[in-house]
Amino acid sequence: MATKRALETKLAVVAGFDDPRAALEQYPTPPELAAHVVHLADLHGDVEARTVIDLGAGTGMFALAAALRGPARVVGLELDPSALAVARENERRVAASAPVHWVRGDATRAPLSVPDPATVVMNPPFGAQTGNEHADRAFLATAAEVSAVSYSVHNAGSREFVESFAGDNGGTVTHAFGASFELDRQFEHHTEARTEIDAEVFRIEWDADGSV
Template sequence: METRRNKINKKALEIFLSRLEKPDFYNINLEQYPTDADTASTLLIEAYMDGNIAGKNVIDLGTGNGIFAIGASYLGAKVSTGIDIDPEMVATSRKNAENNASDAEFANVDVSDVKGEYDTVLMNPPFGSVIKHDDMPFINKAIEIGTHIYSIHNIKSYEYIREFYSQRIQIIRQERIFIKVPRIYAHHTDNYHEIESVLVYGIKN
């Protein structure tokens, strides 16, 4: 994908990401939910402005519809890879990449099986609300394979996660955000609800 250098701003990126297709079904046991375009563009622009997207080897852990990986490709990543354990999510992300002339690549793999070294890890992992500590394999893998880590976490569990991170990486920035989640599960009563969260940027020590 050719970098849109004349359009690199949050609004342009958000509009682009909002047009990506979303899957028809979400698996609650995997705590799947879409990352909204506003949240995704916030994370991606921050990583870009930090110098950790353009020309870098980037991986999106738990890619869903490919929003971070395709966004990183849009912003000029040298290599942009998205992984997901759900083959339907990978199929959706590949379709989005094809429809948007993105060179982001996707693989159907469990996060624990990911290998390699990456300049930048992007992720909005499970919050561990359904299965306790379901976010930890993502956090551990990010620290194992990445240098610069951008991650989103539920504010309710962040104190534990912050302590875990602080013993392994240097936390550069913590930002309070609100993720907008549509009504996708039976227990959802509103068309949309907001989850108070924390966007973390850290560098491996």
């Protein structure tokens, strides 16, 4: 297994959004965060030879991280066609050997049918925008439907919510850890040139049949 640092280095070529949309909370996932989460998933046997699904894939950071760790296949589901176009370009840059299928669709109503137990990796919207509160809830609901295990990034302070949601939907939080990363200013409502984001990452095992 390649090191986490090696994975992070390969992901450094992944480009972000050409024209990010605030309503979709299109923030780039830092390569160090994606490498950390996918490395952890790989250590737990949740990547190699598995189907890995990136819900709200954006420009493909999590999907491509997983594709570099020997999965059977990767599915990147994303609503924004311009983001998918960048993701396809990023796939060529990364040159992963595993097959990656880019699907345009709403992650909260996933048009997927997965015959085998799958792993979800995702950085869903935090629900930080007015009118979009708890946007990550719908992503978790999809993860519960399509996966046996999921790894997801949430706003700091989400542990009680995530554990409660998992418990109500046949899931168990097995691991949780804090993470922080910096984002450059990209929307008008940002007041600082660079902001540090505090987040939490959760591994959840779901009692699901792996199909929608």
